[in-house]
Amino acid sequence: MSDLAALADRLNFVALDNSALAQLRALRPLLMAEMPRLLDAFYAKIGAFPQTRAMFSGPAEAERAKAAQLQHWDRIARGGIDGAYIAAVKRIGAAHARIGLAPRWYIGGYSFIIEGLIGAILRERWPKSHRPFGLGGARPDPHQTAAEIAAVVKAALLDMDYSISVYIESSEAARMAVEARMRQTNAAVIAVVGDALGALAKGRLTHRIGDVMPPEYAGLRDDFNAAISQLHETVVAITGAAPESARARTRSARPRTISPAAPNNRPRGWSRPLPPSLKSPSRCIARPRPQNGPETSSLKRKRTPTAAPRLWATPCRQWAGLKNRRRKSARSSASSMRSPFRPICSL
Template identity: 40%
Template sequence: MSESNEIKTLRERLDFIGIDAESRGLLAELRTTIAGSIGSALDHFYKKASTNAHTRRFFADERHIESAKQRQMRHWDNIAKGTFDETYVQGVSEVGKVHARLGLEPRWYIGGYALILEQLIGQIVERRWPSRFGRRGSEQLSREIAVVAKAALMDMDYAISVYLETLEAERKAVADAKAEADQEQKAALKAFAAAFKQLQDGDLRARVDHGLPGDFAGMAADYNNAVAQLETAVGDVASSITSIRTGLGEINTASNDLAHRTEQQAASLEETVAALGEVTQAVNETAEGAGKAQQVASGAR
């Protein structure tokens, strides 16, 4: 909400509850009375808050309480000025944001205002009570109490509205972050599913886009590195298998060559044996012929 819109909203609130120029002037007249009363009213409130099981956790120690009290006194002095300008809007908005950050529920804030108003109005009545013959004075006191109550209730309404707006903004931020995370997860799952399908089909070149959002980019890098290592390992195995096949082919060729040479050598040996057999037969025949010739020669003698 822009500053001009905040002031416009404030003016609408003031107009609705009847805090006009006259009422703001009356507040300004009560500034001294409020300043003299608000301290004890706040002491009453913080004493109650520091002993209540639900509210005491918001205060670390006495110094914390004193610091909060001083801020409240400055804020109430700002209310009592009756200006209700940008400074007031900034102050009451800060109160609402702090309560939202701390987790102080509106019921305790409303209860706190009830305690403060109880003390503040009592002090105003005590200090400004007219004489028993002052009817006009009682009417004045009534207006004074009314304007203080209106200012306090408007202040409480404004702070609670800021509190709720802050919580709604935080809730929306969480919802937006969740929606963004869901979209990122959906995109990542789609990318990984496509890569896994390629792997299932035997394509080791499958990679996931490094541009995935958020933490998924790191997961993509880890996946791609793992698949790259797997591709390298499978490539090495394939190269080894190819080398083995080449070696087996060479062994097979060498075996075939050896068998062929052995067959040729056996055939040559067989031919040699056959030739030797023929030579032996020729020698035998020659020897036999020589024997017969010797016998004929002996007979001729």
């Protein structure tokens, strides 16, 4: 709907028709004569309250606002409620929204203006003669006076309606702009933090958030950078100590065996000293059993080393096997020294 169509609907609803506009034109000299005094009292009242005084930077700005109000009411009193009126009232509502003038202060100020205009109309229409009405005094027309007051009140309320509507629309537009900026800012912050968390998930502990975040999120940036720095230092300390501990575990888990080339090694779990026969590997070499036959029965069997003993067996079994081998070797040596001939008869 266009602005003029909306204005026509408003005028039709409040019954501000051509007759009421004619009443305003007839009251224009009275209204414009009373308006400067009312505006002076109104802006003096504004200066008396801290909430409204803070909306003006100084007396010069208050004087400019007063001049704008006087010009605006002159247009209303001439009955010029048209497209130019809509543009003017929108500028006033936008100015109120810009300086933060709440509707309650605007409505209170208009009540002060309406009160003064109604009083001026009643003083003007009240009879000037002290004679009673029945003795030749001029009797005022109550219907005419009521119509004039109604026209002024309707014009003031229409102006108030437009100003507050524009104030609400401007405030809503400003709120939506702020929300759009906040959504844009939040999206940028979420993107930056998401990239940082993605780098952390990939193990890049050197990633830091730069000065790409808004100032209001500087605390979040500093906390994230401090946390990731602390995590990086902890991981470096742990990985630096890990090789030493791994080497220590490797040394402790290495199997301990006894080699024949190392005679002083002892089997695991043997706390007693090794016997002299086990200190030299050459004494612990197993010999093959002699073969039965005439060629080896009278000859001394040659002993050749073959394989190293199993030194990881139980020490007691090793010692017992060594004693048995020594006994067999002694018996074999004794039998080989006997004469192969037996005497037939004794001399």
